[in-house]
Amino acid sequence: MRGISIILSLLMLILLPATSSAQQNLWMGDGVRSVEISDSHNVTFRLYAPDAQGVALKGDFLSEGIHSVSMTRGEDGVWSYTTEPLPSEMYYYSFIVDGIGEINDPESVYLVRDVARQMNYFIVGGGCGDLYKPQAVPHGTVSRVWAEMGDTERRMVVYTPAGYESSRKKYPVLYLLHGMGGDEEAWLATGRAAEIMDNLIASGKAQEMIVVMTNGCTHHVAAPGYSEEGMWRPYMSGSMDGSFETMFADVVKWVDSTYRTKAKADSRAIAGLSMGGFHAMQISKSYPAMFDYVGLFSAAIFRGKEGVALYDDLEAKLCRQFHEGVELYWIAIGCDDFLYDENVKYRALLDSLALPYTYHESEGGHIWRNWRCYLTEFAQMIFK
Amino acid sequence: MRGISIILSLLMLILLPATSSAQQNLWMGDGVRSVEISDSHNVTFRLYAPDAQGVALKGDFLSEGIHSVSMTRGEDGVWSYTTEPLPSEMYYYSFIVDGIGEINDPESVYLVRDVARQMNYFIVGGGCGDLYKPQAVPHGTVSRVWAEMGDTERRMVVYTPAGYESSRKKYPVLYLLHGMGGDEEAWLATGRAAEIMDNLIASGKAQEMIVVMTNGCTHHVAAPGYSEEGMWRPYMSGSMDGSFETMFADVVKWVDSTYRTKAKADSRAIAGLSMGGFHAMQISKSYPAMFDYVGLFSAAIFRGKEGVALYDDLEAKLCRQFHEGVELYWIAIGCDDFLYDENVKYRALLDSLALPYTYHESEGGHIWRNWRCYLTEFAQMIFK
Numbered sequence: 001m002r003g004i005s006i007i008l009s010l011l012m013l014i015l016l017p018a019t020s021s022a023q024q025n026l027w028m029g030d031g032v033r034s035v036e037i038s039d040s041h042n043v044t045f046r047l048y049a050p051d052a053q054g055v056a057l058k059g060d061f062l063s064e065g066i067h068s069v070s071m072t073r074g075e076d077g078v079w080s081y082t083t084e085p086l087p088s089e090m091y092y093y094s095f096i097v098d099g100i101g102e103i104n105d106p107e108s109v110y111l112v113r114d115v116a117r118q119m120n121y122f123i124v125g126g127g128c129g130d131l132y133k134p135q136a137v138p139h140g141t142v143s144r145v146w147a148e149m150g151d152t153e154r155r156m157v158v159y160t161p162a163g164y165e166s167s168r169k170k171y172p173v174l175y176l177l178h179g180m181g182g183d184e185e186a187w188l189a190t191g192r193a194a195e196i197m198d199n200l201i202a203s204g205k206a207q208e209m210i211v212v213m214t215n216g217c218t219h220h221v222a223a224p225g226y227s228e229e230g231m232w233r234p235y236m237s238g239s240m241d242g243s244f245e246t247m248f249a250d251v252v253k254w255v256d257s258t259y260r261t262k263a264k265a266d267s268r269a270i271a272g273l274s275m276g277g278f279h280a281m282q283i284s285k286s287y288p289a290m291f292d293y294v295g296l297f298s299a300a301i302f303r304g305k306e307g308v309a310l311y312d313d314l315e316a317k318l319c320r321q322f323h324e325g326v327e328l329y330w331i332a333i334g335c336d337d338f339l340y341d342e343n344v345k346y347r348a349l350l351d352s353l354a355l356p357y358t359y360h361e362s363e364g365g366h367i368w369r370n371w372r373c374y375l376t377e378f379a380q381m382i383f384k
Numbered sequence: 385m386r387g388i389s390i391i392l393s394l395l396m397l398i399l400l401p402a403t404s405s406a407q408q409n410l411w412m413g414d415g416v417r418s419v420e421i422s423d424s425h426n427v428t429f430r431l432y433a434p435d436a437q438g439v440a441l442k443g444d445f446l447s448e449g450i451h452s453v454s455m456t457r458g459e460d461g462v463w464s465y466t467t468e469p470l471p472s473e474m475y476y477y478s479f480i481v482d483g484i485g486e487i488n489d490p491e492s493v494y495l496v497r498d499v500a501r502q503m504n505y506f507i508v509g510g511g512c513g514d515l516y517k518p519q520a521v522p523h524g525t526v527s528r529v530w531a532e533m534g535d536t537e538r539r540m541v542v543y544t545p546a547g548y549e550s551s552r553k554k555y556p557v558l559y560l561l562h563g564m565g566g567d568e569e570a571w572l573a574t575g576r577a578a579e580i581m582d583n584l585i586a587s588g589k590a591q592e593m594i595v596v597m598t599n600g601c602t603h604h605v606a607a608p609g610y611s612e613e614g615m616w617r618p619y620m621s622g623s624m625d626g627s628f629e630t631m632f633a634d635v636v637k638w639v640d641s642t643y644r645t646k647a648k649a650d651s652r653a654i655a656g657l658s659m660g661g662f663h664a665m666q667i668s669k670s671y672p673a674m675f676d677y678v679g680l681f682s683a684a685i686f687r688g689k690e691g692v693a694l695y696d697d698l699e700a701k702l703c704r705q706f707h708e709g710v711e712l713y714w715i716a717i718g719c720d721d722f723l724y725d726e727n728v729k730y731r732a733l734l735d736s737l738a739l740p741y742t743y744h745e746s747e748g749g750h751i752w753r754n755w756r757c758y759l760t761e762f763a764q765m766i767f768k
Contacts (some may be wrong), residue, residue, distance in 0.1 A: 031617075047484070048484070049483060050483045051437065051482040051483030051484075051486045052482045052483070052484065053435065053437075053482075077483075096434045096435065097481060097482065097484065097487075098434065098437075098481065098482055099433060099434045099435030099461075100431070100432070100433045100435075100481065100487075100490065101490070102490050102492055103481075103484075103487045103488065104487065104488045104490075104502070106484065106485070106486050106487055106488075107617075108615075109496065109497050109500060109501070109502050109608060109609075109617075109618060110608075110609055110615050111502060113493050116475040116493060118488070118493050118495060118502075119743070122615070123615075133612075133614065134606075134609075134610055134611050134612055134614075135612050138530070139530045139537070139539070141527050141528065141529045142527065142528045143525050143526065143528075144525065144527075145525045145549070146522070146523045146525070146546070153522070153523070155523070162530070165529070165642045166642075174494040222518075224493060225494055225495075225518075226494075226518055228517075228518055228519050228520040229516050230517065230518075231492075231494050231506070231507075233415075233491075233493075234493060242546065258549045258550075267603040273534070291572070292554045321578070
């Protein structure tokens with residue numbers, strides 16, 4: 001069947017006149033294979049740039065401190081570079097050509113946005129990378145919804161697990177919060193949240209659950225390009241002034257009234273990365289009877305604005321939260337994270353109050369690679 | 385509030401160590417303003433490429449037959465080009481640098497994919513372009529769902545109008561089909577279907593409706609990157625062998641059982657572009673009592689595979705369809721479309737059978753600019 005379709009495609013292409021319009025002027029050649037992963041997980045990158053003076057490769061698979069590596073020009077005008085074997089992971093890459101820092105791979109359509117950059121990515125399988133790939137398992141639904149929070153409509157991403165539509169069951173809910181510069185799309189794109197949840201649920205490692213991904217920057221109602229603000233340039237901003245935490249009760253109320261949720265604390269979890277970890281900490285203590293599961297991923301614990309009443313009386317509010325009941329209070333951070341020291345300080349505070357938490361320390365710094373792993377681990381521990 | 389956030393952002397950035405990881409190595413500079421639209425709708429493009437030998441600009445706003453235009457280098461290493469005033473529309477652009485055909489704008493995160501290319505876009509407002517922008521109106525929900533069709537699970541995009549979640553109403557459904565090389569994402573990305581529907585519904589010009597965007601290439605279950613097929617390279621393929629039409633009854637059944645639909649012919653419409661127009665024609669005549677509204681946009685009418693029983697007896701099946709009742713049979717095509725002649729032939733066939741249709745002829749060829757306009761017009765005529 002595919003053979004027939006290809007023949008039909010070729011026939012149609014022959015009939016297409018050459019014009020300047022988008023649909024008629026499609027890519028038709030074979031191009032170069034720009035990312036090739038060998039059986040031993042060496043990755044070869046290629047860029048056709050016959051007239052370039054120099055081409056370099058950037059990527060988060062390069063060793064710490066190496067900004068970029070030079071690619072070698074072949075006689076055919078194709079520049080290439082092959083890595084050492086790479087561990088199973090999701091990686092980003094871009095090219096530097098004649099002084100233009102970071103161009104995308106013209107041969108790949110696979111991009112994720114992290115703040116102000118669209119980055120090409122690839123996934124090396126055979127390990128945790130397999131969790132970040134869509135597998136032959138039932139897939140959940142991913143919805144972009146608008147919900148009333150405070151006095152505005154705000155955009156959220158909601159994952160409902162496979163089978164939600166055809167069942168009458170009620171589900172627990174994980175609220176998953178992004179960091180500074182992020183938005184409601186971040187956990188889905190760079191965080192691979194839908195793939196991780198599909199794969200964990202299908203293998204029985206995580207409970208079926210709804211995952212709600214909010215937008216924690218209150219000066220925007222949606223990710224760039226999705227609201228009447230138009231096509232603004234994303235920047236490293238966040239809200240640590242109590243405004244997001246204050247509207248969070250509306251989020252939970254809206255979710256409980258819109259989806260078939262188990263609307264009680266033992267079926268609610270909240271977790272976030274960096275600023276989102278700060279939000280998860282503040283929200284869970286501000287609504288002490290709302291969440292039995294809390295995850296702080298590389299949390300920016302002590303970064304809130306001074307003088308915000310919601311941030312006052314931290315110790316007393318934490319004690320009240322734990323008194324109401326916490327099944328899991330999970331703190332994770334990489335040993336190279338710039339927020340490492342304030343997490344040490346925060347754990348000391350919890351220790352001094354005799355409040356029980358679980359601590360997980362990983363390699364690496366303040367990076368998505370860690371946050372994907374933390375979500376993977378956290379999702380397996382909740383609602384059990 | 386934004387001022388405070390920016391200060392906090394800057395403080396955090398100062399604390400970020402320089403490493404090669406993605407999150408820590410974010411864009412921090414101001415960059416150039418790569419697309420600037422003047423009050424008179426002249427558009428200035430800029431690319432910082434200090435070491436490039438030559439930079440050219442491509443885009444569907446250039447005059448017919450012009451492949452690209454040279455940009456001029458400024459002393460600051462920024463290349464620029466300013467267009468004549470452009471009509472209100474959504475446009476694509478890319479840069480050609482030192483022989484690399486089509487690189488994306490490194491300063492913009494706004495991309496849409498058309499088959500195998502991610503293309504930067506911008507929108508000139510003040511006319512139909514305003515329909516393609518998110519406006520300050522209630523927004524519908526956009527869901528990516530997996531549904532059983534035939535013996536496989538396939539991915540679809542479903543738009544439910546603003547208010548769907550909070551009401552108990554039932555809604556009519558428009559099934560909206562893509563062309564060759566497209567998939568379930570095409571109408572949403574390049575077609576701006578969600579923005580068009582939000583804006584038309586908010587202004588009272590279109591009825592509230594659900595819009596279902598299927599994947600009409602039966603040799604794939606989902607758009608590239610969303611299934612276990614992995615990260616394949618999109619190509620100009622389609623299914624015109626009856627396989628998609630055959631599974632379409634399952635689509636309608638699944639939609640009617642999953643959403644609050646008005647499950648009858650006078651509340652169902654089907655429309656498609658190019659191959660999708662062929663599908664809409666074939667499906668509506670194969671299930672003669674299913675759709676009262678049919679839209680053929682630049683339809684590839686006579687392109688089906690020979691020997692497929694579903695495609696046989698065209699005249700008799702069309703007569704039966706019209707006998708069952710058709711409220712609107714709308715045929716639209718551009719005067720420069722390579723499928724123009726076969727649409728002339730198809731209208732002659734309908735005329736010879738005395739089957740009533742409405743014909744709309746526009747400027748231009750086989751391009752998304754036309755299909756966005758056709759959707760805009762068609763959506764205002766149905767379910768009334």
